[in-house]
Amino acid sequence: MKKKxxxxxxxxxxxxxxADVAQFTExxxxxxxxxxxxxxxxxxxxxxxxxxxxxxxxxxxAIVKGLDAIGKEIKAGxxxxxxxxxxxxxNIEAELTRRVPAGAKLHTARSRNEQVxxxxxxxxxxxxxxxxxxxAGLQRALVSLGEKNADVLIPGYTHLQRAQPVYLAHHLLxxxxxxxxxxxxxxxCHSRVNVCPxxxxxxxxxxxxxxxxxxxxxxxxxxxxxxxxxTQNSMDAVSDRDFAVEFCAAAAxxxxxxxxxxxxxxxxxxxxxxxIKLADAYTTGSSLMPQKKNPDIAExxxxxxxxxxxxxxxxxxxxxxxxxxxNRDLQxxxxxxxxxxxxxxxxxxxxAAMLQNTQINPGACAVAxxxxxxxxxxxxxxxxxxxxxxxxxxxxxxxxxxxxxxTGKPLNRLTLAELQSVNKTFGRDVxxxxxxxxxxxKRNLTGAPGTKEIAKQLMRWRKLLQA
Ligand code: ARG
Numbered sequence: 001m002k003k004k005x006x007x008x009x010x011x012x013x014x015x016x017x018x019a020d021v022a023q024f025t026e027x028x029x030x031x032x033x034x035x036x037x038x039x040x041x042x043x044x045x046x047x048x049x050x051x052x053x054x055x056x057x058x059x060x061x062a063i064v065k066g067l068d069a070i071g072k073e074i075k076a077g078x079x080x081x082x083x084x085x086x087x088x089x090x091n092i093e094a095e096l097t098r099r100v101p102a103g104a105k106l107h108t109a110r111s112r113n114e115q116v117x118x119x120x121x122x123x124x125x126x127x128x129x130x131x132x133x134x135x136a137g138l139q140r141a142l143v144s145l146g147e148k149n150a151d152v153l154i155p156g157y158t159h160l161q162r163a164q165p166v167y168l169a170h171h172l173l174x175x176x177x178x179x180x181x182x183x184x185x186x187x188x189c190h191s192r193v194n195v196c197p198x199x200x201x202x203x204x205x206x207x208x209x210x211x212x213x214x215x216x217x218x219x220x221x222x223x224x225x226x227x228x229x230x231t232q233n234s235m236d237a238v239s240d241r242d243f244a245v246e247f248c249a250a251a252a253x254x255x256x257x258x259x260x261x262x263x264x265x266x267x268x269x270x271x272x273x274x275x276i277k278l279a280d281a282y283t284t285g286s287s288l289m290p291q292k293k294n295p296d297i298a299e300x301x302x303x304x305x306x307x308x309x310x311x312x313x314x315x316x317x318x319x320x321x322x323x324x325x326x327n328r329d330l331q332x333x334x335x336x337x338x339x340x341x342x343x344x345x346x347x348x349x350x351x352a353a354m355l356q357n358t359q360i361n362p363g364a365c366a367v368a369x370x371x372x373x374x375x376x377x378x379x380x381x382x383x384x385x386x387x388x389x390x391x392x393x394x395x396x397x398x399x400x401x402x403x404x405x406x407t408g409k410p411l412n413r414l415t416l417a418e419l420q421s422v423n424k425t426f427g428r429d430v431x432x433x434x435x436x437x438x439x440x441x442k443r444n445l446t447g448a449p450g451t452k453e454i455a456k457q458l459m460r461w462r463k464l465l466q467a
Contacts, residue, residue: 006085007094007107016084027087027331030338032074034088037122039071041115042092042106044218045198048211049108059102066100067092087331089115109210111202113238113326120334121193122219124247127341128190134345135183135254136465138352139176143461146172149360150458153369153436154275156449165374165436168275168365170449171264173457178257185250193243196221200234203325239325241315244337248312251344255308258347262298265354269295274364279357297354301347308343311336372412372434376401378442379411382433386425396423 009016017025043064050060070092073079085091089112097103146169156166196216199205216228223229231237268275278295286292314336318329376397383393399422404411407418412434419426432438437451444450 007090007097008086008112022084022086025086025328026083027334028081028083028085028091030335031088031116031119031331032081032091033338034119034123035074035092036071037119037126038088038092038115039067040122040219041118041198042067044215045110046106047218048215049105051214052209052211054108054208055102055105059105062100062102063096063106066096066103069099070095087112087116088119109201109206109208110198111200111238113202114197114200116330117197117200117238117240118219120337121195121197121243124193124243124337124341125190125220127345128186128193128247131251131254131341131345131348132183132186134348134352135179135186138348138355139179139461140465141352141355142172142176142179143458143465145355145358145360146454147458147462149362150455152360152362152365153440154365155368155371155374162368162371162374164377165369165440166449167440167451167454168360169454169458173454173461175257175261176461178260179254182250182254182257185253186247189243189246189250191223192246194221194223195229195231195243197231197237197240200231200237203235203238205234235325239322239327239330241319241330241333244333245312245315245319248308248315248337248340251340252305252309252312254344255305255347258351259302259305261351262301265298265358266295266302269298273368274361275368277359277361278354279359282354282357297350301351304343304347308340311340370436372410373401375434375436375439376411378433378439379430382430383423383425386427388425396425399423 046055046060046063049055050057055063070079079095081091082094085094093103093106096106146167149168152168153165154168154171155162156164156171196212196219198215198219199210199212212230213228216222216230221229231240265276265278267273269278278293280293282295282297283293284296286294315333318332318336322329379400380390380393380397383396384390388396400414400419401411403418403422404414407414412431416426416428416430419430440449440451442450444453446453
């Protein structure tokens with residue numbers, strides 16, 4: 001017996017595709033995760049079709065009920081997906097039509113070209129909100145760790161060389177700032193995801209009097225003032241994947257930030273730094289070396305950044321040669337997009353959990369932060385306060401550092417006579433420069449790691465992140 005053609009081939013085609021072709025062209029294996037949004041979109045579409053008189057009330061109700069039942073079965077894992085029906089859109093429509101005769105009217109004035117754009121937009125809108133939630137969680141974990149260790153100082157580094165002392169909280173809040181910019185970018189991207197393409201047809205709209213505004217409103221495609229947001233060019237609407245690229249770009253930068261945080265965690269957890277202790281549950285052992293406790297979560301966070309960046313490049317490459325409008329190439333967007341969303345979300349969540357279970361080693365931090373060389377710039381500032389041009393002060397402190405090195409003493413152990421042998425400007429009050437507490441109290445510019453400023457910044461973030 002001849003198998004029934006999938007809806008997209010019936011009528012026009014005389015032969016079925018062979019199995020190999022079907023397997024090569026299918027997307028059901030990955031786009032089935034759009035089922036929820038596909039059903040929502042179809043419900044809005046038929047509600048509108050009824051409103052404009054294309055469907056009777058009865059037909060509309062039957063379709064909505066049928067879709068609802070299919071949704072429940074999918075959720076329960078009982079729905080039978082058919083690879084020969086290619087994608088999520090045709091699987092659901094075909095099954096609906098099998099059950100409900102009016103289902104044959106569902107696709108009136110609609111194309112899969114706009115449907116797939118609609119589904120991905122609806123799905124991505126939700127994903128962005130979920131990702132933003134995870135990012136806020138990570139920000140909270142960073143702020144909490146800073147608050148719990150509010151008086152811990154560490155060296156700040158440039159070139160991975162000790163530079164100047166900072167509060168640990170200052171270092172952690174640097175990531176909170178980066179993550180906040182990620183949130184801004186994601187929200188900005190959300191505004192362009194949140195545009196309704198339905199009514200674009202396959203390429204050129206429809207001859208039927210569709211109510212695009214109603215569909216947009218039903219699906220929440222509205223701006224902050226409740227004004228519906230509709231795509232304004234049907235050709236652009238069916239081929240546009242800019243919103244997916246934007247999301248992948250924002251997520252790639254987020255992943256880069258997470259990777260940098262991971263790198264700091266990995267360094268800090270090493271015996272050489274020993275600034276932190278990761279909880280056992282967030283580390284793994286070695287199969288060979290019994291003493292090992294490895295920071296695998298951080299390492300994988302760093303490693304997974306590669307695929308998130310790769311996904312962005314893959315999407316851009318996918319789009320660059322496409323003539324207008326929809327081309328089947330676009331089907332390749334989804335796995336990259338899904339992978340980015342899943343990876344970004346999981347990595348953010350795991351990094352937050354790991355930090356929530358991280359202990360600071362105040363002793364090791366204090367030893368490192370008390371390196372008097374970190375205050376060499378403060379020593380130059382001391383000379384500047386006495387009226388010396390900074391360039392000269394820098395030169396003199398350079399000589400002082402060389403003298404300390406030569407005599408094998410830390411900077412703060414040089415006698416006044418030794419200091420004065422380099423330059424007479426040094427006075428008895430120079431001792432105060434090496435008082436770390438005082439040094440930190442002095443750095444109170446906005447954005448600097450001063451004692452008061454850090455307390456203020458922690459408070460600011462605590463308030464902003466209250467949710
Ligand atoms: N599975 C397709 C995709 O993901 C859906 C749209 C197919 N449209 C078409 N004209 N073949 O892009």
